[in-house]
Amino acid sequence: MRVAELPQKFIAAKPILEKLTKQGYEAYFVGGSVRDTLLHQEIHDVDIATSAYPAEVKAIFKHTVDTGIKHGTIMVLDHGEGYEITTFRTESGYQDFRRPDHVTFVRSLKEDLKRRDLTINALAMDPSGQVIDLFGGLDDLKAHVIRAVGVPEERFHEDALRMMRAVRFVSQLGFKLEQNTRIAITANAKLLDKIAVERIHVEWVKLLQGKQPQLGLQEFLTTGMYQFCPGLGDQQKNLAEIAALKHLLLTSEEMVWVLLSRFFGYSPAQARQMLIAWKSSNQLIGHVIIALNALGHFPHPPADVLYQTGLPMLLVANQVAWYDGNAVPENQLKEWYAKLPIKSSKELALTGKDLLEQLNLKPGPQLGAIIKKTEQLVINGQLANDKKVLLRYAQTLLP
Numbered sequence: 001m002r003v004a005e006l007p008q009k010f011i012a013a014k015p016i017l018e019k020l021t022k023q024g025y026e027a028y029f030v031g032g033s034v035r036d037t038l039l040h041q042e043i044h045d046v047d048i049a050t051s052a053y054p055a056e057v058k059a060i061f062k063h064t065v066d067t068g069i070k071h072g073t074i075m076v077l078d079h080g081e082g083y084e085i086t087t088f089r090t091e092s093g094y095q096d097f098r099r100p101d102h103v104t105f106v107r108s109l110k111e112d113l114k115r116r117d118l119t120i121n122a123l124a125m126d127p128s129g130q131v132i133d134l135f136g137g138l139d140d141l142k143a144h145v146i147r148a149v150g151v152p153e154e155r156f157h158e159d160a161l162r163m164m165r166a167v168r169f170v171s172q173l174g175f176k177l178e179q180n181t182r183i184a185i186t187a188n189a190k191l192l193d194k195i196a197v198e199r200i201h202v203e204w205v206k207l208l209q210g211k212q213p214q215l216g217l218q219e220f221l222t223t224g225m226y227q228f229c230p231g232l233g234d235q236q237k238n239l240a241e242i243a244a245l246k247h248l249l250l251t252s253e254e255m256v257w258v259l260l261s262r263f264f265g266y267s268p269a270q271a272r273q274m275l276i277a278w279k280s281s282n283q284l285i286g287h288v289i290i291a292l293n294a295l296g297h298f299p300h301p302p303a304d305v306l307y308q309t310g311l312p313m314l315l316v317a318n319q320v321a322w323y324d325g326n327a328v329p330e331n332q333l334k335e336w337y338a339k340l341p342i343k344s345s346k347e348l349a350l351t352g353k354d355l356l357e358q359l360n361l362k363p364g365p366q367l368g369a370i371i372k373k374t375e376q377l378v379i380n381g382q383l384a385n386d387k388k389v390l391l392r393y394a395q396t397l398l399p
């Protein structure tokens with residue numbers, strides 16, 4: 001089959017492929033961009049595969065960067081864009097279930113495609129839009145099937161993360177997992193132990209943020225992969241409860257973790273432990289804890305909670321509160337927040353400097369305590385945010 005109207009990103013990259021084919025090499029678009037085009041979905045980056053060896057690629061293009069030359073990937077710079085061009089390759093070894101011991105460059109597209117993870121990801125497209133389908137990827141796209149290329153077990157032994165990818169695509173695309181692929185994942189789920197948590201983390205969050213997370217989550221449970229993910233081994237029942245939700249749309253990573261914490265019945269401290277086990281960034285952990293704290297106050301978060309949480313995490317908490325029937329209309333929440341007399345301590349009309357200069361206080365803990373107390377009263381609307389008013393009040397706190 002042939003794609004009649006190529007998306008702009010392919011058109012922009014076409015001259016690069018044509019330069020390679022003019023020199024007698026083969027060159028194709030491969031991977032996710034081809035899959036997503038055929039699904040009429042927006043594409044992010046186009047990956048290019050070629051029969052030219054890395055040295056040959058470098059000889060053809062003026063501006064290149066050796067981004068992953070050991071694995072055959074060269075970045076070609078063209079009109080301010082960078083294009084990753086990877087030489088057709090086969091791999092062997094895989095003693096550690098995550099990367100090959102040897103990469104061998106080859107001239108055959110088929111050899112390259114047959115070591116890819118899923119049939120829908122093993123499609124290639126030439127510069128004219130002609131799709132090359134050697135493993136039934138087009139039929140699977142049409143039938144909405146996630147199927148490993150060739151012998152599933154072999155694909156998962158090459159890179160065990162592919163098992164998570166398969167289930168992630170179930171969720172993202174709303175496709176069914178093919179039975180032999182499911183059987184192979186179930187038999188090999190334990191191999192996830194060999195995979196860096198950071199890589200599993202990415203797939204887990206993509207799975208939950210997919211358009212049909214319930215489907216992906218159901219397969220995640222059926223195949224037993226949950227047993228080999230940090231802190232999920234004893235959460236089967238709670239995860240099944242999430243998988244059974246009628247509506248589930250997780251629009252941010254923060255929301256993912258707040259929702260999980262809520263269904264696991266986690267305190268903020270337990271949520272922190274879970275996030276650390278998943279090797280999350282400190283920023284993410286901070287956000288999730290703040291939102292989780294706020295969640296406990298819905299549907300009536302008081303002014304100081306609104307203030308301390310900030311609007312972005314209030315919106316996240318509210319989205320999760322919806323699952324308990326504790327959400328408030330988003331506009332209402334925004335209005336409450338907008339009405340706060342101050343949004344941050346920087347807006348407080350009283351500063352430490354004022355206290356030092358006007359009330360002759362000495363630096364020390366008393367100073368901070370006075371600021372905190374006035375801040376609290378301003379937030380709650382008990383004092384006007386006015387320097388004179390606040391100084392007068394501060395004076396009453398002095399012995």
Ligand SMILES: Nc1ccn([C@@H]2O[C@H](COP(=O)(O)OP(=O)(O)OP(=O)(O)O)[C@@H](O)[C@H]2O)c(=O)n1
Binds near residue numbers: 032047115116118121
């Ligand atoms: N463990 C992996 C990762 C990737 N691939 C292959 O490399 C391509 C590009 O990988 P990547 O960008 O990670 O995934 P995409 O399929 O493009 O999905 P996404 O939309 O998430 O980028 C995939 O389509 C697939 O052919 C693979 O075989 N095995």
Ligand SMILES: [Mg+2]
Binds near residue numbers: 033045
């Ligand atoms: Mg991709």
